[in-house]
Structure formats: structure tokens, C-alpha cells
Amino acid sequence: MDKGSVLITGGAGFIGIHLLKEMLDLYPDFHFLNVDCLTPISNTLELVELDGYPNYTFHQLDICSYQQMSNLFKEHELFGIIHLAAETHVDSSISKPKKFVRTNVLGTLNLLELARIHCINKPWFGKFYQISTDEVFGHLDESGSFKEEDPYAPRSPYAASKASADHLVRAYHHTYGLPMVISHCTNNYGPFQHEEKFIPKIITNALKKEPIPIYGRGDNIRNWLFVEDHVDAIQLIYSSGLNGHTYNISGKDELTNLELADRITDLVDKYTRQPKGTSRNLITFVPDRPGHDFRYSLERKKIWDHLRWKPFTKFEDGLKKTVYHYVEKFLL
Numbered sequence: 121m122d123k124g125s126v127l128i129t130g131g132a133g134f135i136g137i138h139l140l141k142e143m144l145d146l147y148p149d150f151h152f153l154n155v156d157c158l159t160p161i162s163n164t165l166e167l168v169e170l171d172g173y174p175n176y177t178f179h180q181l182d183i184c185s186y187q188q189m190s191n192l193f194k195e196h197e198l199f200g201i202i203h204l205a206a207e208t209h210v211d212s213s214i215s216k217p218k219k220f221v222r223t224n225v226l227g228t229l230n231l232l233e234l235a236r237i238h239c240i241n242k243p244w245f246g247k248f249y250q251i252s253t254d255e256v257f258g259h260l261d262e263s264g265s266f267k268e269e270d271p272y273a274p275r276s277p278y279a280a281s282k283a284s285a286d287h288l289v290r291a292y293h294h295t296y297g298l299p300m301v302i303s304h305c306t307n308n309y310g311p312f313q314h315e316e317k318f319i320p321k322i323i324t325n326a327l328k329k330e331p332i333p334i335y336g337r338g339d340n341i342r343n344w345l346f347v348e349d350h351v352d353a354i355q356l357i358y359s360s361g362l363n364g365h366t367y368n369i370s371g372k373d374e375l376t377n378l379e380l381a382d383r384i385t386d387l388v389d390k391y392t393r394q395p396k397g398t399s400r401n402l403i404t405f406v407p408d409r410p411g412h413d414f415r416y417s418l419e420r421k422k423i424w425d426h427l428r429w430k431p432f433t434k435f436e437d438g439l440k441k442t443v444y445h446y447v448e449k450f451l452l
């Protein structure tokens with residue numbers, strides 16, 4: 121039995137790998153348990169790099185297996201839980217909704233139940249931190265932003281499964297006294313995101329000279345946050361967020377999907393020394409996704425007022441780093 125472990129679920133995913141890389145250096149006195157079942161989108165190469173850290177262990181486990189997770193909770197005294205593991209691809213949630221309910225709802229319920237049994241009333245247990253999404257609030261037209269207390273109105277199976285998980289986390293707080301926080305974040309971008317996701321797909325298709333699919337006319341609007349800024353906010357909320365509270369985390373930059381694709385393809389052309397416009401010609405409009413949310417936007421006043429967090433990275437700088445990462449990987 122050790123003391124001082126922090127459980128991070130989904131630590132082989134896009135955000136998880138960035139979070140672990142930063143926390144392992146910053147908090148050498150804590151032991152980090154990374155639980156991930158390793159799905160095809162996981163960063164297995166990056167994961168190997170973490171093995172050298174003395175304050176880190178990887179556990180290839182499925183959060184949906186109560187037995188597997190129960191053994192882990194029995195073996196370690198947890199100081200806290202940061203729960204990122206999820207099925208996250210909205211398109212896949214439309215074709216395979218059950219998988220999303222299994223992982224995002226039942227998997228979260230398993231963790232909550234084990235936290236209820238093993239962590240509540242332990243003086244050293246900090247909090248259960250549920251990483252949620254802006255998509256639980258539904259969508260907006262051109263104006264306005266969602267506040268933390270706005271009602272949920274999810275519109276995709278992915279968003280509905282995340283919303284259900286959030287409700288369970290709050291229910292465990294109110295019913296059993298589980299200390300917890302929830303954060304909702306807008307779209308993240310950065311290195312190490314799987315190539316099935318929007319930005320990496322644009323970059324890799326441009327590099328492979330394959331059509332770049334854009335839903336509808338590309339006029340859906342998203343708010344973008346550089347992943348390292350999200351990771352900073354997560355650490356702040358984990359250490360200083362108030363018990364029972366919810367925080368929005370949002371970037372400053374809103375763009376239509378077409379504007380974003382134009383900027384990315386221009387950067388690809390620049391880094392691969394092609395005439396400007398070469399990759400833009402690959403942009404191809406495809407039939408819209410069913411129920412495609414028009415716009416997401418979150419107000420971030422509370423996280424500034426409580427924790428003095430605001431996004432640090434300028435969009436053009438984050439985008440350059442992101443595109444360069446995939447170009448370099450492709451050319452190696």
C-alpha cells in the first residue's frame with residue numbers, strides 16, 4: 121500500500137499525455153497512476169517516454185471493468201482522481217452510441233462507486249475531477265456564451281453520454297458527499313491528437329494530397345484552446361478549484377471550420393514549400409453530419425474570478441506549433 125497517488129484516467133489520450141508530461145515534472149512528490157485501456161487513438165509512442173519517471177506507473181485497465189478497477193483502488197491510497205478517459209469522437213458516437221454510453225457513463229459510474237467505497241472520508245483524499253466538454257450545453261447561434269449554471273441540452277450521443285456522467289458526478293457529491301469538481305472545455309488543438317480528429321485530419325490529408333472533407337459549407341463555428349493552456353487550467357482547478365464547483369475553460373478564438381481549414385492548409389503549404397493555395401484546393405465539401413451543432417461558446421468569467429486563469433497561447437502560435445508537429449512527423 122503506498123500513499124500519495126493521483127489517479128489519471130485516459131492518460132494515453134491527447135489531453136492526458138500533455139497533462140502527465142507536465143505533472144510528472146512539476147510534482148515529483150506525488151505518484152501518478154495512469155489508467156488507460158489503450159484504444160486505437162492512444163499515444164502509445166509518447167507513453168513509452170513516460171516510463172522513465174520514478175513517480176509514474178502505467179496500468180492498462182478498462183474503467184468499465186469494476187473488478188480491474190477495484191483491485192487498483194484496493195492497492196493504492198488515492199489523493200485524487202482526474203478523470204479524462206472517454207470515447208470522444210462525435211462521428212463514432214453517431215454510428216456506435218452504445219460504446220459511448222458504456223465507457224462514458226458506466227465507466228464513470230464505476231469510478232464514482234469505487235471512490236465512494238475507498239476515498240470518501242479519507243482525510244487525504246482531495247477530489248474527483250470530471251473533465252467534461254462544452255458540448256453538454258447544446259449549441260448556439262452567432263451570439264452568446266454558456267455559463268456554468270446553464271441547463272444541459274446535449275444533441276449528440278457523445279455529448280449526451282458526457283452530460284450523463286456529469287450528472288452522476290454531481291449526484292455522488294450531493295448524495296454521498298464525494299468531493300468533486302467539473303470543468304467544461306471548448307475544442308482543444310495541439311500536437312499528439314489522433315489523426316481522425318478535425319485539425320490533424322486537415323493537416324495529414326493535405327500532406328498526403330488527399331481530399332480534405334469539410335461538413336456542409338464549413339460555416340459551423342468552434343472556439344479553440346491550445347492543449348497546453350487546457351492542461352494549465354486543469355492543474356489549477358485540481359489544486360484550487362472549490363469543492364462542488366464547475367468551471368468553464370475556453371479559448372479566445374472562434375472560427376468557422378472553413379476559415380480554420382484555410383489557415384491550416386496555408387501553413388502546410390508554407391512548411392512544405394508549396395505555392396500558397398496548393399492544399400486549399402484539396403478542401404472538399406461533404407454532406408453535413410446529422411444534428412451538427414452550429415456553434416459552441418463558453419463564458420470564462422468564473423475561472424478568472426476564482427483562479428485567475430486565462431488562455432495564454434496566441435492562436436497563430438499554437439496553430440503553427442501544431443501544424444509543424446504533424447509536418448515534421450510526416451516527413452521523418
Ligand code: NAD
Pocket residue numbers: 129130131132133134135136155156157158159160161162163181182183184203204205206207208209223227251252253254282304305306307308309314
Ligand atoms: P482521446 O480520445 O484522445 O483520449 C481518451 C483516452 O481514453 C484514450 O487514450 C483511450 O484509450 C482512453 N479510454 C477510452 N475508453 C477507455 C476505457 N474504457 N478505459 C480506460 N481508458 C479508456 O480524448 P481527449 O481529447 O484527450 O479528451 C480527454 C477528455 O477531455 C475526454 O473526457 C473528453 O470528453 C474531454 N474533452 C476533450 C476536448 C477536446 O477537444 N479534445 C474538449 C473538451 C473536453
